[in-house]
Amino acid sequence: MDPTEERPARWKNKPTWLLSQAAAHGHRLLVGELASVGARGYHARVLATLDEFGPASQAELGRRSSIHLSDMVATMNELAEHQLIERTPDPSDRRRNVISLTPAGEERLRLLEERLAAAQEALMAPLSPREREQLTALLSRLVDYHDGRSGGTG
Amino acid sequence: MDPTEERPARWKNKPTWLLSQAAAHGHRLLVGELASVGARGYHARVLATLDEFGPASQAELGRRSSIHLSDMVATMNELAEHQLIERTPDPSDRRRNVISLTPAGEERLRLLEERLAAAQEALMAPLSPREREQLTALLSRLVDYHDGRSGGTG
DNA sequence: CCTATCTCAGGATGACTGAGATAC
């Protein structure tokens, strides 16, 4: 950031601009919170998805977490290194690894969700509860619409 | 994307998540539009900033465009390669390059702004005019607030 | 001396492409 100077007026009402800047601020806060406990965004996403839907193959987990299949390998390695997940071969389909959350992973997730919540609060600080609801509702509309266009059955 | 499966319910109301996903969709649309004419996001940002504020040093231009100083060099090289900007030494401060828009750069900018506008429209498609205003107003509040916290006098 | 500008090298994250081996 460091906007010592004014920014072009034509950007003030450009959604892609506002969205990218707002997301960048959110990302900074999120990364800061997670880094304070040595985690990355992908970790929180995978752990939460496992907690919510239970064990699944890497590919399925990646789709549910909106993480690219080719990025899942490294993410799984990092999480397995710390015994936060377990990777066991699927006997009914030998291509697959079934990923499951370990007790340590569940505990880790609780910690990460605290940090996540702190980031949300810091990000939304200037908005009233009513405005926060409005914003999340509008963003949800946007995301759902575009997910539907580029994605599968949702 | 490709969300063949459901996504964790706990994300549905997480601003950092919604923002990052909405921004990603916007970014995809933006990059797609710009790539169709061989341009990148930084090009449009620098060209628009030059058009709005006139010639400036690289550092000043970077601050106004919210582009990191160390990323400006490559961006300037790319734009200068196509004669879209001119880099002339500042006689009153020999550290500085004064960057100015060439006629070709102005023309280029007009083309890019058409593509930009198309991306905005595609992104906001599911929202009514009133909702679009609400969204941009809320995002502006968010961005202004956090710009003020991390930046200068903006 | 300290600060600012420009340049270069490189890292981190997130999203993505392509290709290969294996299994269904």
Place this chain on the structure above:
DNA sequence: CGTATCTCAGTCGTCCTGAGATAG
């Protein structure tokens, strides 16, 4: 056969750190 899974290697855009040379 085609398709899906997992793995590996690498690109790209954006944001960011650090360091050096030069100039104010």
